[in-house]
Amino acid sequence: MLYREAGDFKTSYRADQQTFPIMFDKVAFTITIILAFTVVPLTINDYWANAVFLPFLIYSIAAIGLNILTGYCGQVSLGSGGFMAVGAYACYKLMTAFPDMNIVFSILISGGITAGVGMLFGLPSLRIKGFYLAVATLAAQFFLVWLFNKVPWFYNYSASGQINAPEREVFGFIVTGPNSSPAAVYIFCLLFLCVLAIIARNLTRGSAGRRWMAIRDMDIAAEIIGVNPLMSKLTAFGVSSFYVGIAGALLFSVYLGAVEVGEVFGIQKSFLVLFMIIIGGLGSMFGSFAGAAFMVLLPVLLKNIMVGQFGWATDIAAHFEFLIVGFLIIFFLIVEPHGLAMLWRIIKEKLRLWPFPH
Amino acid sequence: MNMKKLMMASLAAITLSSPVMADLVFPSLSYRTGPYGANGIPFADGYADYFTLLNERDGGIGGVKANVIECETGYNTEKGVECYESTKGQGALVYQPLSTGITYQLIPKATADGIPIHSMGYGRTSAANGKVFSHIFNYPANYWNGASAVVNHLLELNNGNIKGKTLALVYHNSAYGKEPIRTLEELSKKHGFNLTLLPVDHPGQEQKSQWLQIRREKPDYVAMWGWGVMNPTAIQEAANIRYPMENFIGIWWSGSENDVRPVGEAADGYKALNMHNVGDDYPIYDDLKKYVYDAGKAAGAGDMMGTVLYNRGMYAAMLAAEAARNAQKISGKADISASDMRDGMEALEITEARMSELGMPNFGPSFKVSCENHGGPGLAAIQQWDAKNSKWNLISDFKPTDTDVINALIQEDSAAYAAENNIKERC
Numbered sequence: 036m037l038y039r040e041a042g043d044f045k046t047s048y049r050a051d052q053q054t055f056p057i058m059f060d061k062v063a064f065t066i067t068i069i070l071a072f073t074v075v076p077l078t079i080n081d082y083w084a085n086a087v088f089l090p091f092l093i094y095s096i097a098a099i100g101l102n103i104l105t106g107y108c109g110q111v112s113l114g115s116g117g118f119m120a121v122g123a124y125a126c127y128k129l130m131t132a133f134p135d136m137n138i139v140f141s142i143l144i145s146g147g148i149t150a151g152v153g154m155l156f157g158l159p160s161l162r163i164k165g166f167y168l169a170v171a172t173l174a175a176q177f178f179l180v181w182l183f184n185k186v187p188w189f190y191n192y193s194a195s196g197q198i199n200a201p202e203r204e205v206f207g208f209i210v211t212g213p214n215s216s217p218a219a220v221y222i223f224c225l226l227f228l229c230v231l232a233i234i235a236r237n238l239t240r241g242s243a244g245r246r247w248m249a250i251r252d253m254d255i256a257a258e259i260i261g262v263n264p265l266m267s268k269l270t271a272f273g274v275s276s277f278y279v280g281i282a283g284a285l286l287f288s289v290y291l292g293a294v295e296v297g298e299v300f301g302i303q304k305s306f307l308v309l310f311m312i313i314i315g316g317l318g319s320m321f322g323s324f325a326g327a328a329f330m331v332l333l334p335v336l337l338k339n340i341m342v343g344q345f346g347w348a349t350d351i352a353a354h355f356e357f358l359i360v361g362f363l364i365i366f367f368l369i370v371e372p373h374g375l376a377m378l379w380r381i382i383k384e385k386l387r388l389w390p391f392p393h
Numbered sequence: 394m395n396m397k398k399l400m401m402a403s404l405a406a407i408t409l410s411s412p413v414m415a416d417l418v419f420p421s422l423s424y425r426t427g428p429y430g431a432n433g434i435p436f437a438d439g440y441a442d443y444f445t446l447l448n449e450r451d452g453g454i455g456g457v458k459a460n461v462i463e464c465e466t467g468y469n470t471e472k473g474v475e476c477y478e479s480t481k482g483q484g485a486l487v488y489q490p491l492s493t494g495i496t497y498q499l500i501p502k503a504t505a506d507g508i509p510i511h512s513m514g515y516g517r518t519s520a521a522n523g524k525v526f527s528h529i530f531n532y533p534a535n536y537w538n539g540a541s542a543v544v545n546h547l548l549e550l551n552n553g554n555i556k557g558k559t560l561a562l563v564y565h566n567s568a569y570g571k572e573p574i575r576t577l578e579e580l581s582k583k584h585g586f587n588l589t590l591l592p593v594d595h596p597g598q599e600q601k602s603q604w605l606q607i608r609r610e611k612p613d614y615v616a617m618w619g620w621g622v623m624n625p626t627a628i629q630e631a632a633n634i635r636y637p638m639e640n641f642i643g644i645w646w647s648g649s650e651n652d653v654r655p656v657g658e659a660a661d662g663y664k665a666l667n668m669h670n671v672g673d674d675y676p677i678y679d680d681l682k683k684y685v686y687d688a689g690k691a692a693g694a695g696d697m698m699g700t701v702l703y704n705r706g707m708y709a710a711m712l713a714a715e716a717a718r719n720a721q722k723i724s725g726k727a728d729i730s731a732s733d734m735r736d737g738m739e740a741l742e743i744t745e746a747r748m749s750e751l752g753m754p755n756f757g758p759s760f761k762v763s764c765e766n767h768g769g770p771g772l773a774a775i776q777q778w779d780a781k782n783s784k785w786n787l788i789s790d791f792k793p794t795d796t797d798v799i800n801a802l803i804q805e806d807s808a809a810y811a812a813e814n815n816i817k818e819r820c
Contacts, residue, residue: 082475194574
């Protein structure tokens with residue numbers, strides 16, 4: 036009744052292959068985008084920006100990146116934390132070495148540097164697969180964190196080893212540093228996310244994405260039909276690391292402002308991004324967003340309910356948060372092993388027929 | 394996902410629209426969970442209990458009740474930012490994040506928002522330079538004072554000559570643990586001792602290789618900059634390799650009961666620094682018993698009284714309350730704002746007479762905060778663990794530290810910060 040396709044005929048290939056073929060989807064998406072760009076920046080405050088929206092936007096970019104690598108190309112990677120660190124430190128070095136460079140370029144170039152590093156650490160994927168590749172990327176994670184701790188050049192020889200983002204502005208709006216307004220940082224990250232998401236969507240449904248999916252499904256058969264495994268795997272690592280590097284650069288410069296590599300980009304960050312795409316759904320754009328929302332926003336929501344509304348003690352609330360999030364992860368994976376995206380797809384399928392069961 | 398946003402919006406509306414009562418808000422960014430929870434719990438308890446005492450016994454500070462809002466950070470930077478953002482709008486007067494990482498994070502934010510931070514004996518050491526850091530205070534002592542205090546103690550033990558001796562620094566591989574390195578390097582040049590650096594990665598449960606190296610090299614003295622689960626692990630490892638405990642000195646964050654008790658008898662003789670006094674033999678504990686513990690208003694499980702970190706939490710709360718009183722006096726109103734609190738902290742003077750009045754005689758050094766000096770006098774004492782009687786004893790007075798070396802380093806570091814962030818010197 037709501038989600039009607041009847042009578043909606045496409046008369047061109049272009050219309051047939053659009054991302055949102057059903058009118059309801061198109062309308063809902065357009066409304067969300069309009070709300071995101073107009074209503075939210077006018078009503079946002081520091082807390083909503085720093086605790087809810089910025090983590091969600093930034094981790095969505097990281098989740099899209101890892102989804103391209105693990106979900107679409109099938110290369111398991113536990114190095115996301117390390118690659119985010121590369122993005123952050125590259126951004127820091129660029130910001131401090133070239134103070135006149137626009138922050139947008141710093142972030143894009145640090146994404147490019149991370150893409151290079153990612154391709155380097157992705158070379159083992161040409162020889163090893165699956166679990167063993169995960170271990171090789173784990174080595175990348177630990178090596179990169181060790182490198183940024185050990186070599187003082189990366190943190191400009193500061194005594195504490197922390198890196199701080201200097202103040203930068205875009206079109207007169209300050210986006211980094213403590214004087215940034217919540218609306219400015221929100222729009223900045225939202226723009227990055229929108230552009231990157233459009234690019235990812237089109238890459239994954241184009242020939243590049245089909246090549247990646249062929250490698251994921253059966254790489255020997257893919258090689259036989261003419262998919263170059265070297266190029267496909269390395270481009271998957273490259274594109275994925277580009278996204279993850281941009282997420283790391285935004286995390287450092289816009290969201291946190293000061294970063295200590297061992298604490299912020301440790302192994303738990305890699306796990307967090309991996310869990311996001313597993314819960315959200317491998318090989319799905321919506322899954323990246325759903326997973327990021329689940330892993331990042333749910334703890335904040337739970338904390339606000341338990342401590343803010345029920346008035347429970349903070350340590351009890353923190354322990355319950357572990358329990359609840361863990362239980363929900365197990366629950367969702369049992370109910371739908373393919374993640375929230377598959378759940379969403381099934382709901383949409385059923386909604387097409389609702390209220391009629393057949 | 395849209396549903397989630399709607400739900401969050403409505404919940405946030407309910408949460409944020411709760412009535413803000415006119416009271417003095419002291420947020421407590423505590424951590425009662427995670428690998429640092431064992432050390433975070435007594436501090437948070439002490440902090441909360443002192444304000445409860447003031448509310449119950451005196452009706453608040455200057456007639457206005459104190460409100461301690463606890464927020465769990467788990468020693469995690471991102472959660473620390475979230476806690477800061479969620480509590481700052483409720484009239485927060487001063488932040489004590491009890492985490493060097495979170496403090497570094499909050500220094501620019503709190504300065505921009507006009508809320509002072511009191512990072513008592515931790516945080517960014519160069520914040521002692523009030524000319525650059527207008528809103529950050531770390532009285533009564535900072536890490537570089539601590540490093541100098543360790544070296545001074547070694548000089549005492551060796552009649553003023555430690556040339557050729559080796560000092561190994563076992564430190565938490567974070568901004569916190571790296572703080573003393575610069576000072577120790579300067580002091581090693583000045584006094585002629587050798588410095589070995591042994592980093593321990595978070596959370597600090599894996600220290601076998603570092604202590605293997607110590608067993609092999611046999612340094613004369615070991616200093617420790619640890620926190621949380623790293624402390625008892627290190628002391629256990631030291632006991633395992635039979636390192637003489639009286640040559641093992643920890644910073645004030647590595648000297649509390651929960652660090653030494655798990656090791657039992659073998660930890661006897663372990664030394665640590667302290668910036669305040671130990672034990673529960675103070676009149677304030679009688680008041681605490683009457684108004685807080687017996688009334689069932691103790692924070693947490695109520696089993697931490699008299700411990701080093703509980704006393705430290707109480708000390709931090711006392712300093713905050715005195716600064717608030719000072720702010721009320723300076724501004725002339727009881728319902729002070731964060732900028733009044735900052736002025737109160739900058740004009741704070743703690744005397745022995747006042748501490749005795751409060752029921753905490755000889756609890757800490759007397760000092761005065763000024764516009765240029767936000768770091769206090771930098772006095773530190775040495776305490777030693779008596780495993781048989783299960784208590785800490787101060788084995789020295791609050792002694793001064795090598796302020797020549799330290800002040801030079803503070804100037805250098807704060808100048809670098811000012812240059813990076815375009816801050817003009819004040820005062």
